[in-house]
Amino acid sequence: MIEADIEIEAEPPENKCRMFTYNFATHPWFDMTINISIGINMIFLCMDYQGASEEYLKVLAVANTVFVIIFVLEAIIKIIGLGYAFYFSSASNIFDFVISIASLLGLSDSILPLNVTALRLLRVVRLLRLAKSSRRL
Numbered sequence: 001m002i003e004a005d006i007e008i009e010a011e012p013p014e015n016k017c018r019m020f021t022y023n024f025a026t027h028p029w030f031d032m033t034i035n036i037s038i039g040i041n042m043i044f045l046c047m048d049y050q051g052a053s054e055e056y057l058k059v060l061a062v063a064n065t066v067f068v069i070i071f072v073l074e075a076i077i078k079i080i081g082l083g084y085a086f087y088f089s090s091a092s093n094i095f096d097f098v099i100s101i102a103s104l105l106g107l108s109d110s111i112l113p114l115n116v117t118a119l120r121l122l123r124v125v126r127l128l129r130l131a132k133s134s135r136r137l
Contacts, residue, residue, distance in 0.1 A: 010082040021081030034074050038126050041067040065107060071100040099126065 010026070013019050024030060044063045052060075075097050079087045087093050 010086040013081075013083065018080060018083075021077050023081070025078045025081035030077075034070075037067060037070050041126075068100070068103045068107060071096065072104050075100050096126065 010022065012022055044060060044067070048057075048060055075087075075093075078093065088097075
């Protein structure tokens with residue numbers, strides 16, 4: 001079976017605001033920045049251990065919040081720049097969106113009580129995206 005790696009590009013929007021976010025979302029450094037963030041996030045997710053001090057856990061919680069905000073902003077920028085229909089036509093974007101929103105809601109147990117370990121496991125799966133994109137380099 002022949003595999004084709006066809007990458008379809010979104011059409012540039014005519015609206016100036018959307019054009020700015022389109023250029024931002026499609027710039028090579030944007031993807032590189034997100035991939036680096038995913039890698040650093042994985043390191044932070046692995047740093048939790050039983051018996052850690054309260055101060056150490058607070059640092060990890062702040063880092064988690066920062067990464068959740070980065071990934072939610074990534075989704076927002078791509079949805080605005082690439083357009084709703086194009087963004088949600090990609091399975092990896094849908095997966096990232098669901099994980100980002102679940103992580104955002106999971107920041108407060110009162111909004112959405114989630115199993116933190118299960119959520120972290122799903123976020124680790126994002127590392128597969130990093131591995132996939134590194135093959136293209």
